Amino acid sequence: MSTVLDLVKPRLWPLLHRRPNGATRKYIRLGVMTTVAGALWIGVFLVSLRVLGHFSTIEQIGPLLNFKLLSMLMVTALALLVFSDILTALSKLYLARDLPLVHALPVPAHRIFLARWLEISFDGSWMVVIFTLPVFLAYGMVFQQALLFGLVLPAVLLPFALLAAAFSCLLVLLAVVVIPATRMKNIFILLGLLAFVAVYLAVRMARPEQLVDPEVFDSVLTYVASLQTPSSPWLPSTWAYNALQAALEGVPARGLLDIALLWSGTGLLLFICVGLADGLYFRGYSRTQAAGHKFRRRPAGRPRRPRLFSGPTRALIDKELKTFWRDQTQWSQIFLIMALVVIYVYNFKVLPLEKSPMPTFYLQNLLAFLNMGLALFVLTAVTARFAFPAICSEREAFWIIKTAPLAMRSFLWIKFTIYFLPLLVLTEGLIVVTNTLLRVAPFMMGLSVLTVFAMVPGIVAMGIGFGALNPNFRTENPAQAVTGFDGLLFMVFCAAFIGVVLALEAGPVYRFLLAQLYDRPLSTRWFLRAWTSGLLVLLLCVAAAVVPMAIGRKRLERRGI
């Protein structure tokens, strides 16, 4: 056991030895990140409290509904834990950079495995546990069993997380013998995302908004409550649910067997894993290393390339496109975006405009105006995923750019160009299609297209510029760059940018629509206000495109590698 703990120490020491170095910037970052996470946590708690509290007031079926939600929560948490643990296990057991050093140590494979399982259990589950905690807290308060529930909860959640990690490790251990970890990770991410997209599309197409329709609400709730089929007794989520339900009902002793099942299940799975580790783990690790050497024979001759660009622009565009298409992990992101676009357009297709008490002309154009904001938020999300990590994705090969006869300004603007064109097409496409579905007036269509055209450069430039502030060139996954402090800043600034532009346009647009609706002439004052707003919007868009790029350039120029 001491060897296992020794192997975990390199992970713990940096945390224990961390000393505050007085850097104000670090404290600010920590403060902002903690505030945002705390706000999110409190938000989840309040929403859960409200929903569960509301359900509990419904006679007869209220508690039943709450327990059903708890059951669904446990199944979802188990699925998330297993998915997250499998990805973490593939990285920690087979792909981590420190593995050559660890495997060179005179330590049996099963001990390395055990040490990694501890890390996987923590890394794969901390986020799921932290963000389900407010929901559990709300359950304890609604059922007025906060103290008792609070005592049972750790006894359930701890083995639940450990068991999920042991199960995932076992799956990975067996699977990597057949398929190398590198390929396995890509396949798994793709399958996971496809499953998510399929479920997401299915749920959306089922039109859950009908639940708020008073005509069908009661019958749906009664139907849900009548579904009393018990969950599978073989699933750990059922054991966890049973133990939590018993605690919520004030009879925790009834759940002791389920808690025992969770602990013994963890022990059994771990026993199997350790038994297999000596025989399979090193074999799988060795196979994964060999699988990295895949060869790609191509017919002789130089690749023919379009001559649209030349020099560094062509070099970087070529490099970026080839790297993108040859990295299968990027494909899954494309599927996600496609699903997002389909859902987005579908939402507009099924809008019940005719049922609204407001005049259709007014409502159509109001929705079109708000649609600009929505489409720009979609753009922000896509930019965060693709353009923000564009600098970071140079990784340790960034020395090539630093030593090349290429001004950092040109480098950044070339990166901008690469992402600007597809993102512009995406956003304009969304706007035109949804406005067509809404059958908006030509004025609103023109305004939307022009506004988006003016704002896309700003948002993409903010993505590139903020991404250039503190890129981590040593990261194993550049796509995660946006989850840091600079990513948060990017999101906040984009939201502010979109909000201010829409606020500037709202007044003149509102007056214009009223004039159209009531057939009134437009005053000179309106024209003056409209032109002023337009000018301010234009200035803001130019500033959004230029300032972040200039700041990013300065940071990259000063920075070594």
Added chain:
Amino acid sequence: MIELRSIVKTYGTHTALHGLDLTVTAGEIFGFIGPNGAGKTTTIKIIGGIMAPTSGTVEIAGIDMARDPVAAKQRIGFIPDRPYLYEKLTGLEFMQFTADVYGVDQTVFQEKADALLEMFALADWGEELIESYSHGMKQRLIMCAALLHEPQVLVVDEPMVGLDPVAIRMVKNLFRELAAKDVTVFMSTHTLAVAEDICDRIGIIHRGRLIAEGGLDDLRRDIRGGAPNLETVFINLTQAPADAPRGGPQP
């Protein structure tokens, strides 16, 4: 060809270079040696334009790196000690990328790329993804790419790391040939035998200061009683008291 004047570089409170002055002329092979953390890689990065000095100036072929970095870098071929590359490109695609960035004419590229890949024994690997290359092959590919645009200055950090004996001999010959064509080679190395073998002049850096500089014979003579080889010179000049701090943090 390379002119460093009063170069100071600090990392927080640690000073890595204390007013380094150095001139390397055209056609010279300059060996830059020193203990770990002495400031070699920092100097190389400053010459390559990867890092700006805290104060002081760098000139490459008479061009100030701070004033016109693009023109200065156009004259440099840079070979780092660790061969990080774009793993999803093939070797040939990386060469094309470099040619485009350095503005090498397409016809010239086609001729030179084949010749260089052949010279560095990579001709059969040009169409393979770089992710399948070994460390030494990546190092050789970087050398190919660094020579594509016919640089006036070659800046090399640990040139022989990861290379097999045949490649080491080939690289040594290549450096001599380049120097004969007036190309300046600035080379940082721990392989003292290589420095002895090919360098016209050697500089020894210790704790951020250039403590000795000259031809091999000059350096040997400067040691009291004479020194039989560069290793003895190096140890004599850089051996510090056991309790003294050696080197500093790398960026």
